[in-house]
Structure formats: C-alpha cells, structure tokens
Amino acid sequence: xxxxDFLPGAYQKMPENGKVTWKAPSNIALVKYWxxxxxxxxxxxxxxxxxxxxxxxxxxxxxxxxxNDGFSFDLIFEGKQKADFKPKIQTFLERVEMYLPFLKxxxxxxxxxxxxxxxxxxxSSASGMAALSxxxxxxxxxxxxxxxxxxxxAKASYLARLGSGSACRSIKGDLVQWxxxxxxxxxxDLYGMEYPFKVNPVFKSYCDTILLVHKGQKKVSxxxxxxxxxxxxxxxxRFEQAFSNLDKLKPxxxxxxxxxxxxxxxxxxxxxxxxxxxxxxxxxxxKPDTLEIINKIWExxxxxxxPVCFTLDAGANVHLLYPSSDKEKVQIFIKDExxxxxxxxxxxxxxxxxGAIKIND
Ligand code: PMV
Numbered sequence: 433x434x435x436x437d438f439l440p441g442a443y444q445k446m447p448e449n450g451k452v453t454w455k456a457p458s459n460i461a462l463v464k465y466w467x468x469x470x471x472x473x474x475x476x477x478x479x480x481x482x483x484x485x486x487x488x489x490x491x492x493x494x495x496x497x498x499x500n501d502g503f504s505f506d507l508i509f510e511g512k513q514k515a516d517f518k519p520k521i522q523t524f525l526e527r528v529e530m531y532l533p534f535l536k537x538x539x540x541x542x543x544x545x546x547x548x549x550x551x552x553x554x555x556s557s558a559s560g561m562a563a564l565s566x567x568x569x570x571x572x573x574x575x576x577x578x579x580x581x582x583x584x585x586a587k588a589s590y591l592a593r594l595g596s597g598s599a600c601r602s603i604k605g606d607l608v609q610w611x612x613x614x615x616x617x618x619x620x621d622l623y624g625m626e627y628p629f630k631v632n633p634v635f636k637s638y639c640d641t642i643l644l645v646h647k648g649q650k651k652v653s654x655x656x657x658x659x660x661x662x663x664x665x666x667x668x669x670r671f672e673q674a675f676s677n678l679d680k681l682k683p684x685x686x687x688x689x690x691x692x693x694x695x696x697x698x699x700x701x702x703x704x705x706x707x708x709x710x711x712x713x714x715x716x717x718x719k720p721d722t723l724e725i726i727n728k729i730w731e732x733x734x735x736x737x738x739p740v741c742f743t744l745d746a747g748a749n750v751h752l753l754y755p756s757s758d759k760e761k762v763q764i765f766i767k768d769e770x771x772x773x774x775x776x777x778x779x780x781x782x783x784x785x786x787g788a789i790k791i792n793d
Contacts, residue, residue: 435622438531438587443575446537449495452570456562456788458486458554459601459608460640460743460751462697463677464704467661467670471527472597473621475661476674477611479681480601481753483640484785487547488556490563491793494538494571505540510550524561524595531591532568534575542567548780554642555654555745561595562588562602566788588788589623597658600624605787606636607685613678632688637756637783641766644778645721646748652708652715654746660711670707674700690755694733694741697753701744708746719748721773726750728769738762756783 459480467475497504503525507514521542529535542564546556569588573579585603593600593610601608601624609616610624617628661667677696684692708715722744729742729752740754740762752770754762763781771777 433583433586433620433622437583438590440531440533440572440576443534444577445575446496446534447574449493450571450574451491451493451793452567453489453491453791453793454563454566454570454788455487455489455791456559456566456602457605457785458483458488458548458556458559458782459598460745461598461601462700462743463674463681464700465598465611466658466704466707466746467664467667468597468658472593474597474611475667476671477609477613477616477619477678478598478601478674479607479609479627479678480598481635481638481640481784482602482605482608482787483782485547485782486554486559486642486780488544488559488563489547489791490542490544490560490567491791492564492567492571493541493543497537497539500536503536504538505542508541508543510545521564524564527594528565528568528591531587532572534572535568538571549647554644554749554780555747557596558592558599558602561599562592562788565589565591565595565599566603566790570790586623586625589625593623603788606784607631609678613675615679615682627685629682630686632686634688634690634755634757635685635784639752639754639756639759639762640782640784641752641754641763642780642782643725643750643752643766643770644774644776644780645725645750646719647775647778650717650747652717657708657711657715657746660713661707664707664711666707666710670703673703690739694739697743698741701742704746705744717747718744722748722750724773725752725770728773732765732769736761738765740765 461480465474465478565588589600589603607627608624613619743751
C-alpha cells in the first residue's frame with residue numbers, strides 16, 4: 433500500500449454523534465529504530481514484541497459541529513482535563529487531516545488512561561497514539577462501511593506512525609515489523625505489519641518484566657536522540673547492521689534458537705545506547721542500577737543456564753526477556769536480586785500479546 437491508498441473517497445454518511453473505545457498495547461523492539469527522516473520515516477527497519485499488560489485505553493466521543501472550522505477537542509487523561517497534552521494531539525490532527533477529512537466536522541472528547549502508572553517512566557506515546565488512531569479509524573469505518581480489515585489496520589498503523597514512530601508497531605501482535613526490507617515481502621516504511629515468517633511457539637508467550645530503574649523524565653527525548661543520528665559518525669554502519677540483524681533473526685525466530693536470540697537482542701540494546709554515547713552532543717540514559725541489573729542478568733544466566741536476556745528502550749529501565757517455561761524461577765530471581773535496583777522496588781510483569789482490541793461499551 434502507498435500513501436494514496438490512505439486517502440479516502442467521499443464518505444457515504446456522516447452520523448450526528450457516537451463513541452468508540454480501543455485498547456492498544458505498548459511494544460518493545462528487538463531490532464531498534466533509531467534515526468529517521470521527515471515525517472517519521474525510519475532510517476532502518478525494526479521489529480518488536482507487542483506487549484499485553486502495558487496498554488492505553490482511549491475512548492473518543494464525537495458530535496457533529498455547526499461549522500467545519502478548525503479542530504475542536506477536549507482531552508481527559510485519567511479522569512482529568514489535561515491541557516499540556518493538547519499541543520501534541522493538535523499537531524497529530526494537523527498531520528493526519530488529509531487522510532481523515534471528517535476531523536473538522538466533529539467535536540471530539542478524547543478520554544484516555546494507561547494500565548501502568550503515569551510516573552513509571554514507560555513511554556505511553558506508542559500505546560496512546562495507537563489507541564487514538566484506532567478510534568479515529570473506527571469512526572472513519574462508520575462513514576465508509578466498505579473499508580476492508582487489511583486497509584483498516586494498515587491505515588491505523590500509518591496514522592499512529594505519524595503520531596509517534598514506534599506507535600505503528602502497537603496495532604497488531606505478536607511480532608510486528610516496520611520499515612522496508614528487501615527480503616521481507618510487503619514491508620513498508622509507512623506502517624507496521626505482522627511479521628510474515630515462521631515464529632517458533634516459544635516466542636508466542638515470551639515474558640517481559642519491565643524493571644523500573646528510573647521513573648522520572650528523561651534528560652534527552654527520543655525526538656532529540658533520533659535527530660542526533662544525522663551526521664553521526666557511525667550512523668551508516670548502524671543502519672546496515674539493523675538491516676542485517678533482521679535477516680539474521682529470521683532463522684532464530686523460526687527455530688527458537690535462544691542462544692542466538694540473546695546475542696542479537698542484547699547487542700541491539702547496547703548498540704542503541706552506544707549510538708547515544710557517541711552522538712554529538714553525547715548523552716547517556718543508562719543509570720548505575722541499569723548496569724547493576726545487566727551484570728546480575730549475565731551472572732544468573734551463566735550460573736543457571738536459564739535463557740534470560742535484557743533489552744533497553746530509550747531510557748534507564750531494563751526489559752528482562754525470558755521464556756514462559758522459566759517464569760517461576762526467573763520471577764524469584766527478580767524479586768530476590770533485581771528489585772533492589774528498581775525505584776521503590778517497582779517492576780511490571782508483562783508478556784507478548786496479540787495486539788489492540790476494540791472495547792464495546
Ligand atoms: O517512537 P519513538 O520516536 O519514541 O522512538 C523509539 C525508539 C526506541 O524505543 C529506542 C526503539 C524502538 O524501535 O522502539
């Protein structure tokens with residue numbers, strides 16, 4: 433599909449009002465997206481596990497306006513009006529208006545809440561933008577009932593990408609690939625899609641415990657981090673490495689080769705942070721406790737031969753990845769050894785999920 437496929441024709445009907453609700457999950461990348469060109473076109477392809485417990489639920493109530501003049505919306509976050517989130521939504525609406533020409537015809541009340549604590553340091557932009565995009569697509573489906581499922585999901589992912597890049601990987605599950613790659617048929621820079629190759633059952637129920645090392649605001653945002661890949665001395669090699677890691681991942685995911693999975697995933701996480709440390713200006717998002725946790729994971733893996741590994745997003749938190757068959761013993765290890773490195777001892781047990789769902793009121 434191309435951008436043109438997302439431009440709708442004339443709408444069949446325009447209901448007076450209505451309400452839609454969607455719940456969209458967060459995701460954690462195995463091969464990382466870091467570096468982009470306008471607007472949210474990734475410098476390299478990426479792949480992620482869709483999560484399950486960490487999710488955003490968003491309801492959009494819409495009511496026909498008298499005049500088609502400008503965007504009109506209220507934003508309610510966890511029960512309270514949230515004026516400081518409004519500029520981000522305004523920018524998003526401006527960006528997607530040409531693909532959703534009904535936007536100025538309605539007043540919207542957007543009510544949103546996260547399953548994880550707001551101050552957890554977990555970015556809610558992926559799940560939040562995915563949930564909002566799905567609500568808007570659901571409204572569009574009411575205006576044009578002939579839209580098929582494939583277009584619905586691809587366009588929801590396309591819109592989510594325009595809101596926040598990695599949000600395009602939060603529509604479907606369980607493994608989502610985003611970014612054009614010559615060896616992955618139908619892959620696109622414009623939207624995420626379900627990983628098209630064989631995936632061993634071990635990965636279908638993989639666990640991810642998010643160790644909340646630092647819950648405060650990050651010193652450097654992802655937006656700034658992506659920009660610093662322009663003119664970065666190692667950028668070209670890094671982008672090539674990501675393309676090649678997607679090739680390498682294909683047999684690993686098919687065969688359930690955990691030893692190779694661990695090497696690739698940990699190397700991706702450390703490469704992401706190495707890019708941050710070698711940017712100009714350079715910066716570091718890992719904290720001393722991030723490194724303590726990584727060392728303990730390595731020691732535990734060596735001593736017990738349990739296939740646990742870590743990955744990192746653009747922050748200090750650590751995602752501990754392990755097969756569900758090892759859940760019991762790994763969760764004891766987390767409680768006894770790793771919790772002490774988390775802010776207020778907090779962590780969240782999550783696992784691979786199956787994508788966003790519509791909630792019927
Ligand atoms: O979607 P953004 O702009 O927040 O960037 C996400 C970047 C990483 O989380 C570090 C990697 C990824 O692929 O999700």
